[in-house]
Amino acid sequence: MxxxxxxxxxxxxxxxxxxxxxxxxxxxxxxxxxxxxxxxxxxxxxxxxxxxxxxxxxxxxxxxxxxxxxxxxxxxxxxxxxxxxxxxxxxxxxxxxxxxxxxxxxxxxxxxxxxxxxxxxxxxxxxxxxxxxxxxxxxxxxxxxxxxxxxxxxxxxxxxxxxxxxxxxxxxxxxxxxxxxxxxxxxxxxxxxxxxxxxxxxxxxxxxxxxxxxxxxxxxxxxxxxxxxxxxxxxxxxxxxxxxxxxVVAVTDPDSLGGESLAESIARGNEIFHGKIANCVGCHGPGGNGEAVLVDFDDWGKEYSTRLGLTPSDRDDMRPFRKAGALPPRPAEPRNLTQGVYRGGGDGATLYRRIREGIAGTPMPGIELVAEEDGRGLTSDQVWDLVRYLQSLDPDGPST
Ligand code: HEC
Ligand code: HEC
Known part of the structure; x- marks a missing residue:
C-alpha cells in the first residue's frame, strides 16, 4: 500500500x-x-x-x-x-x-x-x-x-x-x-x-x-x-x-414480490445461475464464490498480446510494447459475488442491465433476451430471478 x-x-x-x-x-x-x-x-x-x-x-x-x-x-x-x-x-x-x-x-x-x-x-x-x-x-x-x-x-x-x-x-x-x-x-x-x-x-x-x-x-x-x-x-x-x-437498455418492471414468492424467485435465480443457459457458475464459481478458474484478459491488454499471437505473461513478447508505453496485460478475473461489492452498482436495474449486456471490454458475455423460455435465452422474468439471487448473496442485503 x-x-x-x-x-x-x-x-x-x-x-x-x-x-x-x-x-x-x-x-x-x-x-x-x-x-x-x-x-x-x-x-x-x-x-x-x-x-x-x-x-x-x-x-x-x-x-x-x-x-x-x-x-x-x-x-x-x-x-x-x-x-x-x-x-x-x-x-x-x-x-x-x-x-x-x-x-x-x-x-x-x-x-x-x-x-x-x-x-x-x-x-x-x-x-x-x-x-x-x-x-x-x-x-x-x-x-x-x-x-x-x-x-x-x-x-x-x-x-x-x-x-x-x-x-x-x-x-x-x-x-x-x-x-x-x-x-x-x-x-x-x-x-x-x-x-x-x-x-x-x-x-x-x-x-x-x-x-x-x-x-x-x-x-x-x-x-x-x-x-x-x-x-x-x-x-x-x-x-x-x-x-x-x-x-439505453430498457428494463422491464419486476413483479412485486413478497414473502414466499420472493424466496421462490431467489430459488429460480439460483437454478438459472448454475444452469446451462446462463452458466454464470462456469466463471463465477458455485454460489458465485469466485473460485472458477478462468484465465483470460481484458480487451485493452489482449489487443497487444493474445490477438497478435503473443503471450501476455512472456516478458520478451511484451518488451517492445512495454517500451512503447503499454502496461502489462491484466487477467480479467470473474468477481466473487458473495461480498456485495459491485464496481458498476448493485441496484436492481443496474444488475438487470449487467446480466442482459455483459461487461464490454471483458469476457463476461450478455444473454439473449427471449419472450418465452426456449432453451437458448432468458426471459425478462428470469433475468429478475437472477438479480434477486445475486442480491440474496449480498451480506448486507440488496442496495436500492
Ligand atoms: C465468461 C465468463 C463469465 C460469465 C459466463 C459470467 N461472468 Fe460475470 N463477470 C465475469 C468477469 C471477468 C467479471 C469482472 C469484470 C471486470 O470487473 O472487469 C464479471 C463481473 C460480474 C459482476 C460484477 C459487476 C460489477 O458491477 O462489479 C456481476 C454482477 C456478474 N459478473 C454477474 C454474472 C451473472 C449473473 C452471470 C450469468 C448470467 C455472469 N456474470 C456470467 C465473467 C463472467
Ligand atoms: C487512483 C487511480 C485513479 C484515479 C485518481 C482516477 N481513476 Fe478513473 N479509474 C481508475 C481505475 C483503476 C479504473 C478502472 C475500473 C474498472 O475497470 O473497473 C478507472 C475507471 C474510470 C472510468 C471508466 C468507467 C467505465 O465505465 O469503464 C472513468 C470514466 C474514470 N475512471 C474517470 C476518472 C476521472 C474523471 C477521474 C478524475 C476525476 C479519475 N477517473 C480518477 C483509477 C483512477
Whole structure:
C-alpha cells in the first residue's frame, strides 16, 4: 500500500500540477500493434494521425472541439477541466483533470499514468472508446449520466476513487473531458488504421516506407481522398457518442414480490445461475464464490498480446510494447459475488442491465433476451430471478 501512496506523491510532484503540456504524445502502442498485425511500417501513419488529431482537437492546454462534436462536448466545460491547475478570482477551479485524474489515467487518457502500474485492473484507457459501467447496449458508448455516476461514486473494489466531494459543476466538466479524451483518442486510432487499410500507408519494399501520394495523406480539411477518410472517421466516432442516449437498455418492471414468492424467485435465480443457459457458475464459481478458474484478459491488454499471437505473461513478447508505453496485460478475473461489492452498482436495474449486456471490454458475455423460455435465452422474468439471487448473496442485503 505504501508503494501506491509513494507513487501518487511522486506523480503529483512530477506530472504536475502547473506545468504546461505542449502536446499529446502520439499513440505509440497502437502504432506498434498495427505494425505487428499488418506487417507494415507505421511511422508515417502514426505521425500524420497525430498531426490531424492535434489540428482538430488541440492540445492538453488549449483543447478544441471539432464542429460536429459540439453536439456532445461543451467547449466551455472542457476548458475548465483542461490545462494546468489553478483557480480564478471567483473561485472557479481550472485544470480539474490534472488535479484529480492524471496520476492514474495519464495526460492522453491512455490509462498508463504514473500511478497505474500496480493497479488491478489498470485505470481505464479512454482511447479505445470502450467503457464497462454503463446503462447502454454492450457496444454503445456510455451516456453522460453513466460517466457522471462512475466519477461521483467511483468503482468500489478497484482503485477508481469516488469524487463525491467534488462540486457537481466540476464533475460535469470532468465528464466532458473524459468524452473529449475518448473521442480524440479513438479518432486518432481509427485514423491511423484507416491510413494503413484504406489509404495505402506503410506499404513497404525492403522494410522501407514509401512516400504516400499527397492526395492520399490524412488531412483535417480539403477535398482530397485523405481528407474524406478523416471526415468519415470523425463522423463515425462522434455519431456513436450522439447515439448513446438512444441505446439505453430498457428494463422491464419486476413483479412485486413478497414473502414466499420472493424466496421462490431467489430459488429460480439460483437454478438459472448454475444452469446451462446462463452458466454464470462456469466463471463465477458455485454460489458465485469466485473460485472458477478462468484465465483470460481484458480487451485493452489482449489487443497487444493474445490477438497478435503473443503471450501476455512472456516478458520478451511484451518488451517492445512495454517500451512503447503499454502496461502489462491484466487477467480479467470473474468477481466473487458473495461480498456485495459491485464496481458498476448493485441496484436492481443496474444488475438487470449487467446480466442482459455483459461487461464490454471483458469476457463476461450478455444473454439473449427471449419472450418465452426456449432453451437458448432468458426471459425478462428470469433475468429478475437472477438479480434477486445475486442480491440474496449480498451480506448486507440488496442496495436500492
Ligand atoms: C487512483 C487511480 C485513479 C484515479 C485518481 C482516477 N481513476 Fe478513473 N479509474 C481508475 C481505475 C483503476 C479504473 C478502472 C475500473 C474498472 O475497470 O473497473 C478507472 C475507471 C474510470 C472510468 C471508466 C468507467 C467505465 O465505465 O469503464 C472513468 C470514466 C474514470 N475512471 C474517470 C476518472 C476521472 C474523471 C477521474 C478524475 C476525476 C479519475 N477517473 C480518477 C483509477 C483512477
Ligand atoms: C465468461 C465468463 C463469465 C460469465 C459466463 C459470467 N461472468 Fe460475470 N463477470 C465475469 C468477469 C471477468 C467479471 C469482472 C469484470 C471486470 O470487473 O472487469 C464479471 C463481473 C460480474 C459482476 C460484477 C459487476 C460489477 O458491477 O462489479 C456481476 C454482477 C456478474 N459478473 C454477474 C454474472 C451473472 C449473473 C452471470 C450469468 C448470467 C455472469 N456474470 C456470467 C465473467 C463472467
Amino acid at each position: 505504501w508503494r501506491l501512496f509513494f507513487l501518487l506523491w511522486f506523480a503529483g510532484v512530477f506530472v504536475g500540477c502547473d506545468h504546461p503540456v505542449v502536446s499529446f504524445a502520439p499513440n505509440e502502442v497502437f502504432s506498434l500493434t498495427l505494425a505487428k498485425s499488418r506487417s507494415v511500417v507505421t511511422d508515417a501513419a502514426k505521425a500524420d494521425a497525430a498531426a490531424v488529431t492535434e489540428e482538430l482537437f488541440g492540445t492538453p492546454d488549449v483543447p478544441r472541439v471539432p464542429p460536429s462534436a459540439a453536439a456532445v462536448i461543451s467547449l466551455d466545460r472542457l476548458v475548465r477541466a483542461a490545462g494546468p491547475v489553478s483557480s480564478e478570482k471567483d473561485g472557479t477551479h481550472l485544470g480539474l483533470y490534472r488535479e484529480h485524474c492524471v496520476t492514474c489515467h495519464g495526460v492522453s487518457g491512455g490509462g498508463a499514468g504514473p500511478a497505474s502500474l500496480y493497479q488491478k485492473p489498470h485505470p481505464r484507457n479512454f482511447r479505445h472508446g470502450v467503457f464497462k459501467w454503463k446503462s447502454t447496449e454492450r457496444s454503445a458508448k456510455p451516456t453522460r449520466d453513466d460517466l457522471r455516476s462512475i466519477v461521483q461514486h467511483g468503482a468500489p473494489g478497484s482503485a477508481m476513487p469516488s469524487f463525491a466531494a467534488v462540486e457537481p459543476d466540476d464533475i460535469d466538466a470532468l465528464v466532458d473531458y473524459v468524452m473529449y479524451l475518448s473521442l480524440r483518442g479513438e479518432f486518432e486510432r481509427r485514423s491511423m488504421a484507416a491510413a494503413i487499410d484504406d489509404l495505402g500507408y506503410g506499404e513497404s519494399e525492403n522494410g522501407e516506407e514509401e512516400q504516400v501520394a499527397a492526395d492520399l495523406r490524412l488531412a483535417a480539411s480539403g477535398e482530397t481522398d485523405g481528407a474524406e477518410v478523416v471526415a468519415e472517421v470523425l463522423d463515425r466516432v462522434v455519431g456513436d457518442w450522439i447515439a448513446a442516449p438512444e441505446q
